[in-house]
Amino acid sequence: MAKILVNSSGPLHGEVEISGAKNAVLPLLAATLMTDKTCVIEGVPDLADVTVMKKMLTNYGAVIDDSVKGELRVTVGEITSCEGDAELVQEMRASIFTMGPMLARAGKVIMPMPGGCTIGKRPIDLHLKGFRALGAKVVEDSVNDIVTVTAPPEGLKGDAIYLDFPSVGATENILMAATLAKGTTIIENAAKEPEIIDLANLLNKMGARIKYAGTDMIRIEGVECLSGCIHAVIPDRIETGTFMLAAAITRGDILIKNALPGHVRPIIAKLKECNVGVELTDEGIYIDARDRELIATDIKTLPYPGFPTDIQSPFMAFLTTVKGQSAVIETVFENRFMHVVELNRMGADISTENRKAIVPGNKQLHGAKVRATDLRAGAAMVLAGLVATGTTEISEIYHIERGYENFVGKFKGLGADIMKIDND
Ligand code: EPZ
Numbered sequence: 001m002a003k004i005l006v007n008s009s010g011p012l013h014g015e016v017e018i019s020g021a022k023n024a025v026l027p028l029l030a031a032t033l034m035t036d037k038t039c040v041i042e043g044v045p046d047l048a049d050v051t052v053m054k055k056m057l058t059n060y061g062a063v064i065d066d067s068v069k070g071e072l073r074v075t076v077g078e079i080t081s082c083e084g085d086a087e088l089v090q091e092m093r094a095s096i097f098t099m100g101p102m103l104a105r106a107g108k109v110i111m112p113m114p115g116g117c118t119i120g121k122r123p124i125d126l127h128l129k130g131f132r133a134l135g136a137k138v139v140e141d142s143v144n145d146i147v148t149v150t151a152p153p154e155g156l157k158g159d160a161i162y163l164d165f166p167s168v169g170a171t172e173n174i175l176m177a178a179t180l181a182k183g184t185t186i187i188e189n190a191a192k193e194p195e196i197i198d199l200a201n202l203l204n205k206m207g208a209r210i211k212y213a214g215t216d217m218i219r220i221e222g223v224e225c226l227s228g229c230i231h232a233v234i235p236d237r238i239e240t241g242t243f244m245l246a247a248a249i250t251r252g253d254i255l256i257k258n259a260l261p262g263h264v265r266p267i268i269a270k271l272k273e274c275n276v277g278v279e280l281t282d283e284g285i286y287i288d289a290r291d292r293e294l295i296a297t298d299i300k301t302l303p304y305p306g307f308p309t310d311i312q313s314p315f316m317a318f319l320t321t322v323k324g325q326s327a328v329i330e331t332v333f334e335n336r337f338m339h340v341v342e343l344n345r346m347g348a349d350i351s352t353e354n355r356k357a358i359v360p361g362n363k364q365l366h367g368a369k370v371r372a373t374d375l376r377a378g379a380a381m382v383l384a385g386l387v388a389t390g391t392t393e394i395s396e397i398y399h400i401e402r403g404y405e406n407f408v409g410k411f412k413g414l415g416a417d418i419m420k421i422d423n424d
Contacts, residue, residue, distance in 0.1 A: 006385030011252030020233035037228030296324030
């Protein structure tokens with residue numbers, strides 16, 4: 001089983017380039033199913049999840065040219081299958097983002113249900129509510145854990161859809177399905193994440209007529225068909241936050257290039273509350289935590305533009321090292337404190353009650369054998385290992401490789417004493 005070893009590394013210093021956003025590129029790739037013309041996606045990060053999405057698309061009939069690094073040329077001349085691959089869906093939950101495009105393009109999709117994961121049961125009821133509102137027939141086979149969604153013979157028809165929770169995935173799936181529906185669709189209480197705007201920009205380049213993406217009410221005028229396009233993926237705001245915290249936790253200074261400050265405002269605000277220096281320069285976001293007394297703050301995760309749930313665990317690792325007690329409240333997922341046990345193995349002494357964690361702070365962490373319990377928790381353990389005494393050994397690092405491009409290499413470039421050891 002591959003592992004990452006991290007030794008106490010002292011202040012990190014230097015520059016890091018942010019890659020394309022995992023949570024943008026996955027729906028963008030799914031959207032290429034909606035045309036028989038070629039779509040060129042640029043700035044594609046080299047991630048395990050992108051590999052899985054490429055396999056999903058190929059299974060549906062896509063031809064993908066990946067001969068140019070960081071660029072995918074996708075052509076889905078015809079749909080050769082309407083069935084999602086069960087193994088791929090289990091490997092990557094975001095495979096379900098192909099449901100909306102398949103329903104729009106082929107009028108049918110048969111999708112194995114994605115299991116829950118360590119952070120929650122993660123139902124897809126809101127996705128299915130949206131498909132039904134557009135006139136689709138949804139058959140849930142709970143015995144075989146498969147859902148079949150079929151458009152009516154006359155095609156999907158626009159409607160008003162209210163999301164009980166501003167689900168990112170449901171907003172994206174419904175947005176894509178509605179793009180080729182007849183008439184107007186309004187998504188109310190829509191998710192407002194930057195990845196939604198990036199998807200709407202791609203679809204509008206393809207000929208869609210989408211307005212107000214990024215607000216809580218998105219309006220889609222259905223069109224007959226879509227053309228190809230060329231589109232560059234937005235930078236990854238969660239990777240950006242992760243490296244901002246790498247500077248903060250090690251009391252170093254890092255220039256984060258190719259980052260969009262407007263996508264990380266809550267993280268900037270909270271780091272400033274902890275007395276971390278944040279400067280927006282023409283080169284990028286400069287984080288300076290040298291020679292400062294860093295202090296506690298409280299965080300509460302919320303849908304965008306609130307504090308992002310994906311930065312909760314890396315930020316918690318940082319809060320174990322500052323002066324004073326912090327409270328961390330997780331409101332988006334019901335079980336996203338699995339990393340607390342792992343941080344406590346390192347001496348963090350964090351306590352939890354329901355969705356609230358109390359982080360005492362003022363801790364000198366010590367190295368230990370820990371697990372990456374999810375993608376972002378894995379990043380949190382690397383951050384903790386950078387400032388722990390001795391060596392921290394992180395297992396189950398496939399989680400990390402799903403969503404961070406060249407993670408170990410980027411940290412090495414900043415002076416971290418870190419290495420990946422393959423199957424020992
Ligand atoms: C996306 O997941 C991201 N993944 C997640 O990032 C991110 O944490 C999450 O949005 C929230 O920002 C991708 O974009 C690939 P949701 P998604 O639907 O779409 C409940 C990472 O580490 N819900 O907004 O699955 C759900 O249970 C990953 O990069 C329903 O109840 O998130 C959860 O409690 C982790 N019914 C809440 O909404 C539904 O039909 C938020 O889920 C759908 C969701």
